[in-house]
Ligand SMILES: CCCCCCCCCCCCCCCCCCCCC/C=C/C(=O)SCCNC(=O)CCNC(=O)[C@H](O)C(C)(C)COP(=O)(O)OP(=O)(O)OC[C@H]1O[C@@H](n2cnc3c(N)ncnc32)[C@H](O)[C@@H]1OP(=O)(O)O
């Protein structure tokens with residue numbers, strides 16, 4: 001064990017196990033999570049070749065093999081709880097991405113949430129037993145965001161009681177779905193429903209695409225892989241063209257909207273229920289932001305504790321790079337964000353399950369808030385985490401650029417979360433739509449509840465507009481900081497609403513007014529989400545009884561809140577005081593930095609990083625890893641070089 005990292009752990013002011021238990025929910029939950037993780041880590045079937053030294057095809061083949069083994073093993077171990085399946089897969093995913101990822105994350109959840117009981121009876125056994133292997137095919141070459149303009153059609157034929165599916169143009173070819181190219185034999189296809197000559201908009205259909213016996217594409221189906229990408233090399237994101245593909249009427253997902261045998265159409269209670277799976281994944285991605293950022297911080301902070309470089313004082317030994325204030329300023333606010341997002345991720349998951357419980361009982365009143373919250377927090381947390389992973393990589397200097405640091409893979413795997421499941425700017429604009437609506441309701445005297453209840457206060461404080469009120473903050477008091485964020489959110493929502501109003505007064509259309517105000521609208525959503533994160537971090541502190549853990553998390557919460565103020569300084573006051581306070585907080589966090597990342601409890605196998613190793617023995621491991629590069633298999637790799645040298 002590296003002596004620097006041992007000393008860091010000895011100097012910590014709190015018990016890492018207590019904090020890990022709190023993050024997991026209880027000591028028992030930590031025990032069970034670790035037990036599941038060890039099933040993968042100690043399994044010889046999961047000791048595979050490093051994918052960095054494999055070709056794309058080899059990686060795909062290995063991923064399919066591992067994914068199939070996982071299914072068998074989960075069955076053998078009797079693991080069926082979705083959270084436990086997730087722990088198992090998360091551990092197995094450490095060095096390869098799953099071939100059946102979309103089956104778990106979108107195909108199955110869509111069947112669970114949008115099938116009638118009769119449909120569930122037919123499809124769930126097939127899907128849960130992996131006979132029907134599925135994906136979620138919504139995006140087309142021409143449209144990803146504006147899904148109302150998707151062109152794939154499903155036209156009902158009452159004479160045979162079938163839907164006929166077509167992708168009539170090049171731009172209507174389905175493009176991107178994970179696992180579509182080579183792996184899936186079914187797809188949930190989002191298509192414009194036509195019945196009795198009328199279009200009823202987007203609906204979801206279960207479409208068999210490959211024969212369940214031979215795995216050959218079915219008649220009318222053209223399907224394949226879209227080629228290499230920025231990351232996710234193992235995954236066969238695919239294309240799909242459907243030409244007169246007929247499916248039975250019962251293959252339309254009919255929990256909400258229905259087509260009767262004679263072709264008559266029964267409307268759903270809300271036409272946005274078709275979009276439910278996207279809301280689910282957006283809600284789950286918030287927790288994924290926390291995990292990607294906490295992993296990156298673990299690597300960068302542990303490495304910064306063992307890396308020595310330059311001089312602080314002439315003649316003295318080189319310090320650990322973690323002792324540089326600039327290094328702390330890069331990493332500790334990200335560490336604080338990783339904790340904040342962990343709590344926000346838990347909140348988002350709980351909120352999703354609570355509100356979908358109400359939706360299942362027929363109460364749709366909270367759907368707009370759920371959509372706005374999931375869209376906004378997905379965008380807010382993925383943007384921060386995405387930028388933060390790159391900061392962590394650069395904080396490791398040159399070694400951070402090596403694949404064996406683990407950071408490049410975390411980055412290329414995480415960065416598409418800013419695009420998929422709703423491009424982030426578009427998601428922020430959806431949240432803004434909700435905020436502006438709430439602002440207007442509050443102005444009309446309606447009492448708002450939930451995360452937007454702060455907009456009620458603007459009504460109470462009228463006639464003085466929020467934007468002219470001064471922000472006075474006690475920078476040592478979290479409650480005061482929450483108030484400052486609340487006021488900033490109220491101010492920026494008001495600015496956005498007024499911009500819209502101003503544009504409309506110039507008698508331009510609603511749509512143009514919206515486009516001309518989009519900078520203010522995105523800023524309003526960003527401020528709202530930032531407020532929600534600070535508020536939830538503060539609320540979490542009140543649940544913590546262990547004094548030492550409370551104290552260290554309070555320091556992190558203060559740093560998160562104050563650093564956010566400096567990043568958005570135009571919206572707040574008292575800047576120089578805040579900077580001084582931030583410097584003091586960095587010093588306070590320094591002795592606990594390694595213990596704080598240890599508490600995330602990533603073991604070496606999951607972290608898969610030579611720089612973030614628990615024992616700190618980074619250089620020996622880097623050398624061992626380099627020796628395994630295929631380019632090192634022979635001393636002279638290219639005789640072209642040899643010939644050039646000879647000629648000279
Ligand atoms: C064996 C047992 C197994 C157990 C299994 C367990 C499984 C556990 C799984 C755990 C998973 C956790 C891990 C997570 C990891 C994540 C990895 C996932 C990999 C994903 C790969 C990627 C997939 C994709 O990308 S799929 C495609 C996604 N596409 C999009 O997101 C498109 C984005 N566009 C849109 O959403 C819309 O078009 C939008 C919102 C931009 C505009 O829609 P519109 O119809 O044009 O609407 P508009 O006129 O603007 O607004 C109308 C109105 O409706 C409101 N609205 C819009 N959307 C919604 C919604 N979704 N819900 C509710 N309301 C909505 C909108 O706000 C407007 O409201 P008003 O203002 O009131 O009019």
Ligand SMILES: Cc1cc2nc3c(=O)[nH]c(=O)nc-3n(C[C@H](O)[C@H](O)[C@H](O)COP(=O)(O)OP(=O)(O)OC[C@H]3O[C@@H](n4cnc5c(N)ncnc54)[C@H](O)[C@@H]3O)c2cc1C
Pocket residue numbers: 102136137138139142143144145146175176177178232237416419420421422423424425426429
């Ligand atoms: C790795 C990966 C996996 C994916 N997996 C799947 C999958 O399994 N299934 C599936 O169906 N899809 C999948 N997708 C597709 C993904 O959902 C879309 O790429 C995503 O929804 C964004 O749509 P787009 O590509 O059309 O971007 P565009 O909408 O074309 O975005 C381009 C730019 O235009 C801007 N823009 C667009 N509309 C507006 C607006 N209204 N206001 C302001 N700015 C706007 C955006 O902000 C962005 O800057 C995947 C994508 C990736 C990268």
